[in-house]
Amino acid sequence: MSEAAATQTQEAPIQVSRKDLPLSCPMPGATLWSMHPRVYLPIEDEPNKEATCPYCGARYVLTD
Template identity: 45%
Template sequence: MCLTNLNSPQLSFTIVSKGELPFHCPPKESSKWNMHPKVFLSFSKDGAASCPYCGANYQLDQ
C-alpha cells in the first residue's frame, strides 16, 4: 500500500506488514526492467526504513 502526499513527495512511503519480513527493496512486485540490486532493509525503532539505492521509504505496519 503506497500513501502519497502530492505536495511533498519525500513523505510518500510504502506500508510493510510484519508477514513480509525479511523485507527487501525493490519489492517482489516491481517491474524487472528498472530494478536495482536487491538490498534487505533494517527498520528503525519507529518502524522506518529507506533504500540506499533508490531512496524509497518504507514504514513497518504496527
C-alpha cells in the first residue's frame, strides 16, 4: 500500500450526500496525485451507508 493510501485509511471518512451519487472514487476534482482507475461505489445499497475504495482505501459515508 502506498503512503498516501495508508494515510487516507487513517483519516475520517469522507462525507457525501445524495447529490454526489453515483459515487465514484476518485471523486470529480480530486488532485492528480490521488488518481487511479475510476470505480463506482454502490454506497446507497450498503446497510451502514459506508463504502471503501478498493484501490486507495478512501472511506466514504452517506450522510443523507
